[in-house]
Amino acid sequence: xxxxxxxxxxxxxxxxxxxxxxCTSSKTLYGLYWYKQKYGEGLIFLMMLQKGGExxxxxxxxxxxxxxxxxxxxxxxxxxxxxxxxxxxxxxxxAGNKLTFGGxxxxxxxx
Amino acid sequence: NAGxxxxxxxxxxxxxxxMTLQCTQDMNHNYMYWYRQDPGMGLKLIYYSVGAGIxxxxxxxxxxxxxxxxxxxxxxxxxLAAPSQTSVYFCASSYGTGLAGQYEQYxxxxxxxxxx
Numbered sequence: 001x002x003x004x005x006x007x008x009x010x011x012x013x014x015x016x017x018x019x020x021x022x023c024t025s026s027k028t029l030y031g032l033y034w035y036k037q038k039y040g041e042g043l044i045f046l047m048m049l050q051k052g053g054e055x056x057x058x059x060x061x062x063x064x065x066x067x068x069x070x071x072x073x074x075x076x077x078x079x080x081x082x083x084x085x086x087x088x089x090x091x092x093x094x095a096g097n098k099l100t101f102g103g104x105x106x107x108x109x110x111x
Numbered sequence: 112n113a114g115x116x117x118x119x120x121x122x123x124x125x126x127x128x129x130m131t132l133q134c135t136q137d138m139n140h141n142y143m144y145w146y147r148q149d150p151g152m153g154l155k156l157i158y159y160s161v162g163a164g165i166x167x168x169x170x171x172x173x174x175x176x177x178x179x180x181x182x183x184x185x186x187x188x189x190x191l192a193a194p195s196q197t198s199v200y201f202c203a204s205s206y207g208t209g210l211a212g213q214y215e216q217y218x219x220x221x222x223x224x225x226x227x
Contacts, residue, residue, distance in 0.1 A: 048215055100156075
């Protein structure tokens with residue numbers, strides 16, 4: 001089993017609807033990163049969370065890290081076709097910046 | 112600003128052949144990484160380097176070798192290609208770690224490798 005569990009594995013939403021992706025670890029995380037990957041391309045950095053309870057937003061995307069630093073969520077408001085892709089969470093368990101990644105969530109936005 | 116570049120983009124190898132995947136970054140980052148991504152899976156760390164002359168194993172190092180003679184370059188070597196090494200390979204770099212926390216990793220576009 002993966003050390004970082006992402007859910008759901010895939011998601012189809014109607015354009016304009018909201019969506020949420022979850023990332024869960026059984027161990028406390030040193031840092032949590034969210035990346036987006038377009039099909040067949042590299043990863044694009046979205047956000048990094050380090051403090052328990054931290055929340056960050058960029059445009060229509062909001063990421064949160066729980067107080068225990070074991071669970072993070074990524075929320076997209078009023079989804080658009082440009083939000084389609086694979087979303088990956090990556091986590092540090094110690095200093096050193098070596099990331100463990102979740103299995104990814106495939107998002108498809110229907111116009 | 113090129114960021115992280117990888118060559119080649121695609122490659123087909125026969126079992127037992129060798130090849131080197133090239134990775135270069137122009138951001139003067141200390142840390143560099145190699146990951147592999149299997150279909151439907153997340154990324155797994157193969158090797159990483161915290162600076163020129165220093166490399167260390169990641170989660171799945173078997174069948175691979177790396178070197179870091181310069182800050183810019185971090186090539187990944189496959190000596191005896193096996194079908195299990197069919198994957199997409201990503202190189203990444205980051206400034207490193209600091210007292211203020213961690214730094215995001217910048218990824219290259221990937222190399223799609225098929226071993227038959």
